[in-house]
Amino acid sequence: MQSSVQPQFNFKLLLGLVRALFPRWNFFDFVGFTFQVAFKVPDQKHWEVLSFEIERNTFGLLLNPYGNMALAKFNILEHFVEEIQTLIAQNAQVSSQDLQKKVTYLMLVEILKQELTGYGLNQGVFQFKVTALKNSEEVDLFFSEWISLVNS
Numbered sequence: 001m002q003s004s005v006q007p008q009f010n011f012k013l014l015l016g017l018v019r020a021l022f023p024r025w026n027f028f029d030f031v032g033f034t035f036q037v038a039f040k041v042p043d044q045k046h047w048e049v050l051s052f053e054i055e056r057n058t059f060g061l062l063l064n065p066y067g068n069m070a071l072a073k074f075n076i077l078e079h080f081v082e083e084i085q086t087l088i089a090q091n092a093q094v095s096s097q098d099l100q101k102k103v104t105y106l107m108l109v110e111i112l113k114q115e116l117t118g119y120g121l122n123q124g125v126f127q128f129k130v131t132a133l134k135n136s137e138e139v140d141l142f143f144s145e146w147i148s149l150v151n152s
Contacts, residue, residue, distance in 0.1 A: 033132040033139075035074075035081050039112060041126050042146075050115055050128075052077075073111050080104040081130060084141055096145055113149055123150055 038047035052070045083102050087094045099105050112128055125146040132139045 033134045035077050035141075036131050036133060037077060037108075037112065037128055038131060039116065039126050039128045041121065041124060047129060050112070076104055076107050076111060077130070080108050081132070081141060084130070094142075099142065109144075109147060112147075113151075116149060121149060125149065 036049055036051075038049045040047050052073045054066045054070045056067075080099075080102070083104055084094060084099065087098055108128075112126070116126060125148050127146050128144045129140055130142040132141055
């Protein structure tokens with residue numbers, strides 16, 4: 001015996017399935033803090049932001065070593081901030097000496113030396129700061145001591 005009930009087309013179900021294929025991306029609108037590094041040399045009064053951004057091109061979809069390097073540099077910065085947050089969670093006072101022993105600090109300093117050499121600064125000293133940004137809010141997380149550009 002066959003059923004005489006015909007399956008009905010459910011438009012709302014189809015619309016729900018189509019919406020699942022095309023998700024809304026507005027959850028990326030509000031992420032959290034992003035981080036940046038700024039530096040200055042002794043004769044400067046203002047901080048100059050150091051950007052790890054690269055120029056995008058079509059060929060970069062296949063092979064992108066500069067993009068990978070920029071992501072690696074930013075990843076080191078994020079790990080350094082994570083170590084700052086860990087030290088803050090462990091005790092209220094974060095000393096520069098504690099952070100200078102961290103591998104991420106040493107890696108970040110070497111990245112900054114390399115980047116500043118690209119700016120034409122080959123000798124002397126520099127200072128850097130790490131800032132957290134969210135919307136229009138800026139929070140300075142760390143100020144380094146003066147660092148020599150020349151390895152001794």
